[in-house]
Amino acid sequence: MRASNHLIGLLNFLTFLLSIVILGGGIWLSSRANSTDCLKFLQWPLIVIGASIMVVSLAGFAGACYRNTFLMWLYLFVMFFIIAALIGFIIFAYAVTDKGSKRPVMNKGYSEYYLQDYSGWLKDRVVDEKYWAKISSCIRDSKVCSKMGRTYNGVPETYDMFSMRKLNPIQSGCCKPPTDCGFVYVNETQWDQGGAAGTDSDCSRWSNDQQLLCYQCDSCKAGVLGSLKKSWGKVSVINIVVLILLVIFYVIGCAAFRNNKRIDNDEPYGEARMTKAQPSRIQL
Template sequence: MRSSNHLVGFLNFATFMASVPILGGGIWLGSRADNTDCMKFLQWPLITIGVSIMVVSLAGFVGSCYRNTFLMYVYLWAMFFVISALVGFIIFAYAVTDKGSGQPVMNRVYLEYDLRDYSGWLEERVASGSYWSKISACIRDSHVCRKMGRRIVAGAPEPAETFYLRKLTPIQSGCCKPPTSCGFAYINETYWGYTGGLTGSDQDCLKWNNDQRQLCYGCDSCKAGVLASLKRSWRKVSVINVVILVILVLLYVVGCMAFRHNKRLDNDEPIGESRMEKARPTRMPF
C-alpha cells in the first residue's frame, strides 16, 4: 500500500508541474494583450484552469501523503471537471479562430488582412463599437506602429522596395498602413501620399489618415489584423494545451487506478489480519 501511496503522490506532483505550462500560457496571452493583441479578457479562463489544477493537485498530494480517502475522492472529481473545462477551452479556442488568414499581394512579402475573411463570435466581439474603441486605443497606446521604425538603409530613408520586403505582423500590416489596393504612394512606414485618385473601392481607403494618432486604427483591415494576431497567439497556446491535456488524462487514469487499489487494500486489511489470527496455532493452557 505504501508504494501505491507513493505513486499517487508522484502523480499529483506531476499534475502540479503540468499546470505550470497552462498557467504560463495564460500569463503569456496576458502579456500579449498588454502589448499587442489588446484583448485582455481572453487569458483569464486559461489562468483560472491553471490555478485550479495547481490547487486540486496539492489537495490530492496531501490526501495521498496522509492516506485521506475523502481528499483523494474530492481530488479525482475536481480533476475530472478541470480536465473537462480544459477540453472545452481547447475546442472553443479552435472554433473561434478557425476562419480567416492573411492574403498574399503581388510584389509584397507582408500579407493583407480583410475583415470579410473572418466570422463568428470573436469577429463580432472585436468589430463591435464598444470593444473596438478600447482595442484601438490600446493598440495606439502600445506604439506598435511607431516601433516599425524608420530604417536607414545606406544613409538614406528606407526605400519602398525594401519596405515591401519586410515581414510585418498582422497588426502592423492592418493598422499602420493603408491597404495596398488603395494605391497610395509610399513615403515612409506610416506616411503614405495620395496619388490623385483611389484605385480601390475599399472603405478603408477613406478611413486612412496620415495623422499618427489615427492612421488606420478605424479600418476593417486593422480589426482583421487583430483577429489574425489573436489566431496566431491562441493556436500556439492551444498546441501546448493539447499536449498537457493528454498528459493530464493519462495521469488521471493512473490516479483512478491507484485510488481503487488503495481502497481495495483498506477493505482487505482487516480481513487479512483476522485470517492470520485464525491461522495461528492455539496455545495450550499447560
C-alpha cells in the same frame, strides 16, 4: 501500485509550482496602476486559472502522498471537468477560427486581410464597439506600429525594401493603408494621400496621426482576426499536448485512488485477523 501514488504526487507538486507563476502573473497585472484595458481584461482569467490549478494540485498531492481517499476523489472529480473543459475549448477554438485567411499581394512580401473573409462568433466579438475599444487601445499602447521603423547603415528603408518585408497581421492591417488605396510611401507609418482615392472604405479612414493610423479600419479588425487565428492555432496545438498529459495524469490518479481504497479495505481485515490470531497463540 504505491509507485503510482508517488508519481502523481510528484507531478502535482510540479503543477503546483506552475500555478504559483500563473497566479502571481494575474495578481501582478491587477496591481499595476497603469495597466491598459487589454491587460485588465486578462487579469481575472489568469487568477482563476492559477487558483484552480493550485487547488487541484494540492488536493492531488495530499491525496497521493497521504493516501487520503477523499482528496484523491476530489482531485479526480475536478480533473475530469478540467479535461472536459479543455476538450471543449479546443473544439471551440477550431470552430471559431475556421474561416478567413490572408490574401497575398502581387510583388509584395506581406499579405493583406479583409474583414469580409471572416465570419462567426469571433468576428462579431472583435467588431463590437465595446470590445474593439479595448483591443485598439491595447494595440496602440503596445506601440507595435512605432516599432516598425528600420534603418540600414543609418539610412531609412525605401519603399522597395518595405514592400518586401514579412509583416505580421497587425502591422499589415493597422499600421499602413491598404495597397489598393495607392498612397505614396513616406515611411512605414506615414503615407502621402495626394489625389489618390481607392474604392476601399478604409482609404478614407487612414490618418498619418500616429495615434490614429488605421486603428478604426476594417483591415485592422481583419488583421486582429488573422493574428487571433494564428495564435489560437498554436495554442490549440499546445492544449492538445496538455490534454494528453492531463489524461495520463488522470489515469495515474485513478490507479492511485484504487490503491488507496484497496489499502483502506485491507487494513481493517488485517487488524481483525491479527486480533483473532492473538488468543490462539496465548492458549498455546
